[in-house]
Structures are given as structure tokens and as C-alpha cells.
Amino acid sequence: MRQEPIPKPSEPMQFRAIGLLRGRYIRSEDQLTRGHLLMEDGSKIDALILGRVISLVKNHMDLVAEHLWVVYPRTDDRTKQLQVQVMGIWEPETLQNRPPVLESNTDGTLRAVPPKSPVVSSQDLPDDYFSIRGEVVYQSGDKAQIAVKIKQVSRRDTKKSRAFKLQLQGVLEDKALHQFWDFKAQRQGDILVIQSAEFVAKMPPKRKKKKPKWTGRSGPITMPTPASGEGRSVGKPIRRDRPVTAAPSPANPADETHTP
Structure with a gap:
């Protein structure tokens, strides 16, 4: 097995958004x-250069020359244009010329560690x-646009994940909403254009949130009667032989409702 910057997916429904861009990195005036x-x-x-690459870019890379950058693509929410997060540089022919990694033998001497497998140039x-x-x-045949939802699992807590949407340009013949797809795309200008698409599986149905159960006081509520002061259950209907009428209250203009 050869080491590659974009390996094959480890499982059928593995979320992923990664790519390769060859070019020069031009830093901003105030930040590297x-x-x-x-x-x-x-x-x-x-x-945006991610933390793990800062030392490599700062100390070992010639920023005047072009390099092959391994990037995570993103879509700008405002402009809908392509942005990238640089997570690595794939240049084994240059980086392998650096001093090899040394490990200690059992007798205290040092030895160079050879690469475990060949590396793709x-x-x-x-x-x-x-x-x-x-x-x-999202899928629009008229606009030739597709939005793909990518779930990103936290490195610290694998149970937590966050998602983002990546916009692609292209048309799918089938209705692909809420389906898992594998896309091969190519950068053209500042957009990603679909070169090939393969259906993988339907997304599992979302679990419905259970409504919280009402937790009130158990048992009937009792109230004292005016005659005896004993408790009477409110939960049971009260039997009456005659209809109950309320005594009329004196007229009060403030209680009247005026309809315009």
C-alpha cells in the first residue's frame, strides 16, 4: 500500500471533503x-493555515515556489465562493531530504527509521x-447547483459532531435529496465542478424527539367543604339536582366591552 494524501474511505458512509491545490501561498500583511x-x-x-502546518510553512517551505497543498474546502456563506483550510503539504521529494527520524536501539545506539511504505510523488x-x-x-437542475452536508467529528470527543454545507456545480439525473453520495470534483476558477457522482446509500431516518411527559401531583386534589370542612375529591364529578345560577353583579361601566 502506498501512502497517499487522499486515501480510500475506511467505511461506505464516511463523510469527507478534501482536495489538492497546486499554487503559491501569499500571506496577508499582518498574519502568516x-x-x-x-x-x-x-x-x-x-x-487559512491550520495550526499543525504553521511550523512547517514557517521553517521549511519556500513560499516563493509553488507547492501541492492538501486542503479542506469550504463555501463562503456570503459570496458562495470557494475557500480552503490548509491542513498539509504533499511534497515527499522535498520533505524526505530533511534529516531522518532516529530511534534508540536496545544497546543505546541510534538508527534511522525507514518509511513504512512507498510514498506517492x-x-x-x-x-x-x-x-x-x-x-x-439541496438540488437544483435549473441552476446546476448541489449542496452537500458534511459532518465533521470532533477529535477530542468522537460523540460530538458539527456540520457544514459545501456547494458544488453540476446536475444529477436522479432525485438525490437526503441520500449519501460520493463526488469527484475539480476546481474551475473559484467553484467546484462535479466530474463524477456515485450513489452510496439512503440516509437513515432522523429520530423523532420524544415529548416530555407531564409530571404532576399524583392522586386526586381535595378541597374543604364550607359545611363540614372535610375534604372532597375534585377528580370526581359533583351531582346536582338543580342547575346552579350565579347571582347577578351590579352593573359596572368599567367591565363593559365596547365594540367599535
């Missing part, structure tokens, strides 16, 4: 972690390629 990727076609993609990987896997939540 914020800037944009300048592509060969002149497109500028807003980019950056020159053998396609540019502007994206793998998108998730639930289709």
Missing part, C-alpha cells in the same frame, strides 16, 4: 496563517482534485 493561494490560471482562493497526483462525500441537502 491568513492569505490566499495563487493558482496557475490566476485564480485567488482564500486560505506530488508529480504523480492530479491538481485541483477534490473528494466530496456526504448527504445531498
Whole structure:
């Protein structure tokens, strides 16, 4: 097995949104972690460098040259344009020239650790390629637009997850709403265009939230009677031989309702 930046999914319904972009990273004037990727076609993609890559970019990468960046795509809520979060750089032919990792032998000497498996060269990987896997939540044939919901599991707590929507351009022949699909997409300008799509499965039905049960006082409520002061159950109907009428109250103009 060769090491690749975008491995095959580990399970059929694994959510994913990851891609490869080749270009130059142009940092902003005030921050290293914020800037944009300048592509060969002149497109500028807003980019954010994630924490795990900052040291690598700062100390080992020549930002004047082009590199193959491993990115997480996002859709800007306001402009609907492509944004990326840089999570890695795939350039083994350059990074492997750095000093090898050393481990201690049982006798105290050091040895270099060889790579566990061959690594795919950056020159053998396609540019502007994206793998998108998730639930289709919007589909418009007229606009040729599709929105895919991606669930992102927290690294600290695997039971917690948050979701975001990624917009793709393309048309599906079938009704794909609330279905899990595997998309292969390509960047064209600042949008992702579907190259191929494969149906995976229908999404499981959402669990309905149970209504909270009323928890009141158990048993009938008793009230004292004027005659004896003993308790009488309100839960039982009161038998009356004659209709009960209320004594009329004196007229009060403040109690009247005027209809305009």
C-alpha cells in the first residue's frame, strides 16, 4: 500500500471533503496563517493555515515556489465562493531530504527509521482534485447547483459532531435529496465542478424527539367543604339536582366591552 494524501474511505458512509491545490501561498500583511493561494490560471482562493502546518510553512517551505497543498474546502456563506483550510503539504521529494527520524536501539545506539511504505510523488497526483462525500441537502437542475452536508467529528470527543454545507456545480439525473453520495470534483476558477457522482446509500431516518411527559401531583386534589370542612375529591364529578345560577353583579361601566 502506498501512502497517499487522499486515501480510500475506511467505511461506505464516511463523510469527507478534501482536495489538492497546486499554487503559491501569499500571506496577508499582518498574519502568516491568513492569505490566499495563487493558482496557475490566476485564480485567488482564500486560505487559512491550520495550526499543525504553521511550523512547517514557517521553517521549511519556500513560499516563493509553488507547492501541492492538501486542503479542506469550504463555501463562503456570503459570496458562495470557494475557500480552503490548509491542513498539509504533499511534497515527499522535498520533505524526505530533511534529516531522518532516529530511534534508540536496545544497546543505546541510534538508527534511522525507514518509511513504512512507498510514498506517492506530488508529480504523480492530479491538481485541483477534490473528494466530496456526504448527504445531498439541496438540488437544483435549473441552476446546476448541489449542496452537500458534511459532518465533521470532533477529535477530542468522537460523540460530538458539527456540520457544514459545501456547494458544488453540476446536475444529477436522479432525485438525490437526503441520500449519501460520493463526488469527484475539480476546481474551475473559484467553484467546484462535479466530474463524477456515485450513489452510496439512503440516509437513515432522523429520530423523532420524544415529548416530555407531564409530571404532576399524583392522586386526586381535595378541597374543604364550607359545611363540614372535610375534604372532597375534585377528580370526581359533583351531582346536582338543580342547575346552579350565579347571582347577578351590579352593573359596572368599567367591565363593559365596547365594540367599535
